Amino acid sequence: MFPLLPDYALSAASSAQYALDVLGKDKCALIWQNDELGRRAKFGLDLVLSSRKKTILTDVSFDVATTDLSAQIQRVSAAGAEVVLLFGSNAHLASALRSAARISWKGTWFAPFFTADPSTYELTGDLLDGVYFSSWLLPLDADRPAIEAYRAVVPKYYPNDKLGVFGLNGWTGASLFAVAFERLLSSGKEPTRENLIAVMNTIDGVSAGAADKITFTAGDHRGTRQEVMIRAEAGKFRLVRDFSPYPQVVFDAVSK
Amino acid sequence: MTDQLLVEEIVAGYDGKVAIEDVTLTVARGSLTALLGANGAGKTTLMKSIAGLVVPFSGRIRFDGTDVTGKDARRLVEMGVSYVPEGRAMARALSVRENLVLGGMTRSKQDNREQIEVVMSLFPEIAGRQHSPAWQLSGGQQQMLAIGRALMSRPRLLLLDEPSLGLAPLLVKRVFERLEELRRTGLTILLVEQNYWITMKIADCAYFMRNGRIVGRKEAAEMRSAGSPEEILSAYLGSTTQGTNPS
Amino acid sequence: MLPVIWQGIVTGCLYSLGALGLVMIFKSSKMVNFAHGALAGYGAFSVHALTAGGAGWPWLAAVAAALLGAIAISVLVYGLIAELLQRAATTATIATLGIGLIAQGMILWQYGSNIFRLDLPLPHLSFSILGMALTAYDVAVLSATFLVVVALFLVIERTRLGVAFRAVSTDPFAARVCGLSISRVHLFSWVTSSMLGVIAALLIVPTTFLSSTTVTTFMLQAFAAAVIGGFDSLPGSAIGGILVGVSCNLFSFYVAPELLNTFLLTFMLASLSFFPGGILSQRLGSRV
Numbered sequence: 001m002f003p004l005l006p007d008y009a010l011s012a013a014s015s016a017q018y019a020l021d022v023l024g025k026d027k028c029a030l031i032w033q034n035d036e037l038g039r040r041a042k043f044g045l046d047l048v049l050s051s052r053k054k055t056i057l058t059d060v061s062f063d064v065a066t067t068d069l070s071a072q073i074q075r076v077s078a079a080g081a082e083v084v085l086l087f088g089s090n091a092h093l094a095s096a097l098r099s100a101a102r103i104s105w106k107g108t109w110f111a112p113f114f115t116a117d118p119s120t121y122e123l124t125g126d127l128l129d130g131v132y133f134s135s136w137l138l139p140l141d142a143d144r145p146a147i148e149a150y151r152a153v154v155p156k157y158y159p160n161d162k163l164g165v166f167g168l169n170g171w172t173g174a175s176l177f178a179v180a181f182e183r184l185l186s187s188g189k190e191p192t193r194e195n196l197i198a199v200m201n202t203i204d205g206v207s208a209g210a211a212d213k214i215t216f217t218a219g220d221h222r223g224t225r226q227e228v229m230i231r232a233e234a235g236k237f238r239l240v241r242d243f244s245p246y247p248q249v250v251f252d253a254v255s256k
Numbered sequence: 257m258t259d260q261l262l263v264e265e266i267v268a269g270y271d272g273k274v275a276i277e278d279v280t281l282t283v284a285r286g287s288l289t290a291l292l293g294a295n296g297a298g299k300t301t302l303m304k305s306i307a308g309l310v311v312p313f314s315g316r317i318r319f320d321g322t323d324v325t326g327k328d329a330r331r332l333v334e335m336g337v338s339y340v341p342e343g344r345a346m347a348r349a350l351s352v353r354e355n356l357v358l359g360g361m362t363r364s365k366q367d368n369r370e371q372i373e374v375v376m377s378l379f380p381e382i383a384g385r386q387h388s389p390a391w392q393l394s395g396g397q398q399q400m401l402a403i404g405r406a407l408m409s410r411p412r413l414l415l416l417d418e419p420s421l422g423l424a425p426l427l428v429k430r431v432f433e434r435l436e437e438l439r440r441t442g443l444t445i446l447l448v449e450q451n452y453w454i455t456m457k458i459a460d461c462a463y464f465m466r467n468g469r470i471v472g473r474k475e476a477a478e479m480r481s482a483g484s485p486e487e488i489l490s491a492y493l494g495s496t497t498q499g500t501n502p503s
Numbered sequence: 504m505l506p507v508i509w510q511g512i513v514t515g516c517l518y519s520l521g522a523l524g525l526v527m528i529f530k531s532s533k534m535v536n537f538a539h540g541a542l543a544g545y546g547a548f549s550v551h552a553l554t555a556g557g558a559g560w561p562w563l564a565a566v567a568a569a570l571l572g573a574i575a576i577s578v579l580v581y582g583l584i585a586e587l588l589q590r591a592a593t594t595a596t597i598a599t600l601g602i603g604l605i606a607q608g609m610i611l612w613q614y615g616s617n618i619f620r621l622d623l624p625l626p627h628l629s630f631s632i633l634g635m636a637l638t639a640y641d642v643a644v645l646s647a648t649f650l651v652v653v654a655l656f657l658v659i660e661r662t663r664l665g666v667a668f669r670a671v672s673t674d675p676f677a678a679r680v681c682g683l684s685i686s687r688v689h690l691f692s693w694v695t696s697s698m699l700g701v702i703a704a705l706l707i708v709p710t711t712f713l714s715s716t717t718v719t720t721f722m723l724q725a726f727a728a729a730v731i732g733g734f735d736s737l738p739g740s741a742i743g744g745i746l747v748g749v750s751c752n753l754f755s756f757y758v759a760p761e762l763l764n765t766f767l768l769t770f771m772l773a774s775l776s777f778f779p780g781g782i783l784s785q786r787l788g789s790r791v
Contacts, residue, residue, distance in 0.1 A: 034761050061761045067711035067720060070510050071755030071763075078756075091618045091712050098710055103506060104629055104636040123620045123712055309679065333682025345677040347670040354666045355677075361667060362682045409682060 002200050002216055004173055006136050006224040006246075008037055008112060009044025012085055013250040014134040014227045015110035016048050019083045022229075022241070025108060029081035030059040031072050031096060033088040037112075041087035044250050051249040057081050062088065070099040077105040084108070090115040093131070094123035101127055113137060116230050116237045117165040132240075133230040137168055137210035139237035146175060146209050172209025176223075179208050212243045222254065260285040260413055260444045261306065266315035268305045274313070275301040276468040283413070288435065288445045290455045293465035299448045300342055302465070303417050306446070307339035308332040319413065334362050338411035342418045342448075344402040348391040352382055355390050355401055359408030368408065375404035378434060396427035403434065413444045420451045432458055456480065507756045508749055509635045514710075515748020516648035520703035521725025522732060522740035523655065524696040530672035530735050531692035534592040538580065538603035540722030543700030545606050546573045547708050547718060548614050550701075551621045556614075562624045569701055577697035581690055588689070603719070610715040619713040623705065644706050651702060652741055655695070659737070664691055672735070724751070727767050731774045733781015743782060 012030075019025050030045055032038025038061060049055055058079040060072045073096060076084050084107055086096050093111045100107075113135030121128050138144055140151075140163060150171045154161055161167065184191055184199045203216045203223075214223045229241035245251070261283040269275035276298035283289045293299050304310040306317055308329040317325045319337060329339075338359075347355055356375060360368040376383040379400040385393065393401060399419050406414055416435070420428040428451070436458050439445055449455040455462065456479055464472040524543070528536045546569045552558065553565035560568070580602055588595040628639040659665035670678040671688040679685060703725075704718045711717045728747045732739030747770070754766045778784055 063761055063764070065720060066760075066763075067717050068514065070514070070710070071507075071752055071760045074507055074510065074752075074756050075760075091714070094620070094712060095710065101629075102636065102638050102640065102710075103510070104631070119617075123618060125620070125622075307680070329679050330682040330684050339680050341676070341680055345674065345680050347674040347677040349673045350666060350669055354669075357663060357666050358670050358678065358681045358683070361663065365663065405681065 002176075002203075002221055002223055004136070004176065004211060004214065004223045005169070006222075006227070007044070007254045008040040008087060009047070009250055009254055010224075010246045011112055011134045011136075011227065012041040012044040012087065013048035013247045014229075014244070015085055015132065016045055016083075017247050018132065018134065018229055018241070019108065019110065020052065020054075023083070023108060025082040026054060027057045027080060027082040028054075029057045029076040029079060029084045031069065031076065031084060031086045031088070032059065032061050033064055033092065034061040035064060038087045041085065041112075043253075045085060047250050047253055048247045051247070062092070064088075066092070067095060068099070069096045070102065072096070073099040073103065073105060076107075077103060082107050083110065085110045087112055090117060090120040090123060093120060094127075097124050097127040097131075108132065110134065113227075113230075114165045114169070116140070116232070118162065119164060121232070121235055126235075128232045129234060131232045133232070133237070134227045135165075135230050136224045136227050137165065137172060138212075138228060139230045139239055140165060140168055141236050142210070142239060144210070146171075146207075150209070168210050172211050175209035176203070176206070176211075176214060179203070179206055222251070225251070258285045259283065260287075260320060261446065262316075262318040263302070263306065264316045264318075266302065266305055266312045266317065268301055268310055268312040268315075270301075270310070274468070276305075279315070279465075279468075279470055281463050281470060281473075283444060283446050284460070285444055286439070286442055287460045288439045288447060288458055290459035290462040291446065291448045291465060292450070292452060292455060292462050293448075294450065297465040298468040299465055300417055301468075303339065303341075303415050303446075303448055306332075307337060307415055309339070330362070333409050333411075336410070336412035337415065338406035338409055338413070339415040340402045340406045340417060340419065342421060344398050346390040346393075346398055346402065349389060351387050351389055352393070352401055353386040355405050356408050359405030362409050367410075371408050371410065375407055378407075378437070379404050395423050396430065399423060399427075399431055400434070403431075403438075407438075411443070413446065414438070416445060416447045418448055418450065420449060420454065428454060504753075505633060506635045507752050511749035511752030512745055513641050513644050513748070514752065515728075515745035516644050517703060517707050517721070517744070518725045518728040518747050519741040519744025520648055520651060520699060520706065521722050522729035522744050523651070523737060524699035524703065525722075525726060525729045526732070526734060526737055526740045527692045527696040527699065529729075530737070531668060532588055532592065532595070532689050534588060534596045535599070536693075536696065537596065537599040538606055539599075539696065539700055540719035540725075541603040541606035541610070542573065542576060542580070542697060543704040543722070544713070544715065544718030545576070545610055546570070546697075546701035547621060547704035547713055548610055548619075550705060551619050551713060552614065555621070556619065566701075566705065570698055573697040573701045574694050577693040578690065581686075581693045585686060585689070607715055607719065614715075616715060621705070621708045621713045623709055640709055647702065647706055651699065655699075655737065658695075664688075668692060724767065727771050730771050731778075731782060733778070733784055736781050736783050739781040739783040746782070 016028055030042055032041050045056060058076060060075045062069060062072055086093050093115050109131040111131055111133055113133055116133035116135055150168060151163055154163055180199050184196055189195045201216050201218045203214055206214045208214055213225055215225055216223050226243040226245045228239055228243050230237050231240045259282045263279060263281045266279045267274060267277050279302055291299050305312045308327050311326045347358055356372050357368055360371055382397050382401050419431050432454055459476050461475045463470050524539055549569040549572055550565045553560045553568060554562055584595045584598050587598050623643055625639040625643055630637055659668055667683055667688050671685055707721050728744035729740045732743030751763060755763055
């Protein structure tokens with residue numbers, strides 16, 4: 001297995017690091033979906049904050065079937081949070097933003113990469129403006145040729161498919177495979193499973209699709225090593241900080 | 257023909273079990289016909305068959321010359337047959353006035369308003385309690401309300417099922433006085449009773465029912481002159497316990 | 504604590520509206536309509552399809568069309584189950600589970616499994632009273648609930664139809680004897696309930712968003728409100744809804760939001776043991 005999708009512990013840690021170092025805010029709260037997604041986020045956030053002698057201000061979970069997050073918002077608001085990391089689906093993010101608007105809570109939001117998607121804007125409207133996404137993929141609107149190609153190809157061959165982060169995710173995985181397969185063919189070796197795995201384990205600092213510096217070695221399959229910071233602004237997803245490595249303490253803690 | 261109601265060889269019951277068999281009777285227009293019998297004789301089943309609440313297995317029911325066998329209760333109310341069930345079947349949570357409106361549901365609002373006045377003048381006992389819920393009324397008042405409600409649809413035939421049930425003798429007497437009054441207005445009444453003595457006084461004729469069958473018919477004059485009522489009772493009903501003289 | 508209670512009241516109003524729809528049907532026909540949520544959701548989807556989702560109709564026109572559609576569907580559904588209902592209310596109740604699945608299938612077939620936004624046409628307003636934020640949405644929910652409850656009250660307490668409805672719900676035999684058409688009264692309650700459902704759904708989805716399951720899920724909580732209200736009492740279910748809204752919000756805030764469903768079930772069980780006839784049964788105890 002050569003996974004690209006990073007552990008959510010890493011994204012949560014990157015988000016917290018950005019809040020602390022760039023935004024200068026340290027009252028971080030977490031609203032998490034009580035399954036693997038949320039638990040990993042909590043793990044990463046705990047780890048990065050304690051490495052810096054800080055703690056989570058408050059954390060509150062929700063069930064995946066929950067549709068109303070107003071109680072959770074009341075809690076983080078009452079705790080005095082400045083920054084809220086929300087790890088759940090885009091519907092949960094939308095519901096949380098709604099609830100926050102209803103009680104006029106204003107703070108900084110961080111959400112997972114897959115919510116940096118036009119479909120989220122369809123749900124939230126302009127409430128999404130100002131939300132940050134720590135993402136291993138460049139934003140959908142970026143002008144990198146590989147992403148332009150994605151935006152051009154999908155409407156041509158799949159006119160019913162919407163452009164989105166999930167598509168870009170698949171596009172990136174396929175792009176990486178193409179890179180590896182070309183390497184294999186140009187090396188002149190037989191295109192066998194073993195040979196392909198060997199080539200994959202030499203992938204080092206490769207850019208593919210919307211991701212950068214993908215690296216695999218024989219003993220380390222943490223392919224993704226860095227993330228960008230995206231901010232939702234006026235209906236678009238804008239890159240506000242280029243790729244930056246994951247906080248070391250969390251990167252060391254996730255399984256290879 | 258002056259028969260308002262003609263019941264011919266009715267067989268009826270519940271869940272496939274026969275409760276009344278080959279019942280034939282006639283009710284003359286403007287008459288007060290009584291149906292006497294002990295508990296379980298099938299009187300209520302017969303009444304429900306006429307009122308459209310039970311569909312007979314066989315036989316025929318004609319009202320004003322029209323075949324109404326198996327027609328539903330709503331249709332019969334519209335045609336002019338009103339039923340006052342045993343136990344009075346109040347809509348308990350509804351007020352007195354609302355119960356009357358319920359009785360007049362097949363007619364217009366305007367008609368209801370007029371008819372309520374008629375009912376109130378006939379039963380002054382309930383006129384002052386129009387807005388009380390029905391369950392707060394005494395037994396006698398409830399019986400009057402039940403009759404009043406049945407009158408709301410302006411019936412031509414009133415089916416009354418044991419109006420004396422559970423009432424003190426004085427109240428029974430009062431209720432029966434009203435029945436006589438109603439009868440004087442030209443209303444045809446079929447009255448089911450167990451109370452022989454008081455029924456005798458107002459009925460034009462009486463049918464006797466036993467074990468689901470009609471076992472006899474007598475004109476009122478015949479009954480009054482027939483000597484000992486106990487003889488009649490034991491002959492037709494097989495019991496004398498039903499007849500206690502209230503006066 | 505005040506804002507928590509306040510938010511609970513607003514959510515509670517929505518539960519009340521949902522519960523009223525369930526209770527309307529239960530009162531007249533003594534059966535539970537488990538398709539209520541899915542049918543209401545279908546109505547909300549129609550509004551979405553007619554407005555932002557495509558046709559671009561004005562909101563009010565879309566709502567009117569959805570209400571008419573809901574009425575037609577409720578007549579159809581009642582027509583389907585009327586015969587079952589004559590045999591046994593339980594049979595009819597189980598049949599509604601199937602109808603709910605069909606409605607959900609229709610939603611998935613026509614609109615897919617995506618999540619949609621369907622807002623009320625309201626301005627972005629918010630003001631603050633006693634430290635509580637009050638938005639245009641909150642005001643809309645409260646006033647819509649108030650209007651619906653008043654309208655329902657007037658129809659049921661002041662009209663002939665209401666008299667018929669109450670008679671059928673408490674003393675069906677009396678109603679039959681008076682020549683009432685029971686199925687017409689049933690139809691009235693089904694039609695009213697379907698309209699209540701669509702109104703509730705339109706008010707719910709601005710917070711929960713619209714998917715094939717959101718309204719159904721929401722109606723489960725409305726079901727709890729109806730149970731707590733005694734299931735055959737309209738005022739009981741209205742109060743039950745607010746009670747459920749406030750207590751759930753307090754529980755989420757002070758205890759643990761992830762245990763909310765457990766809390767709700769416990770609340771239902773407790774209320775069934777202490778007030779088997781519903782929270783208002785003590786006060787109206789003399790009503791046999």
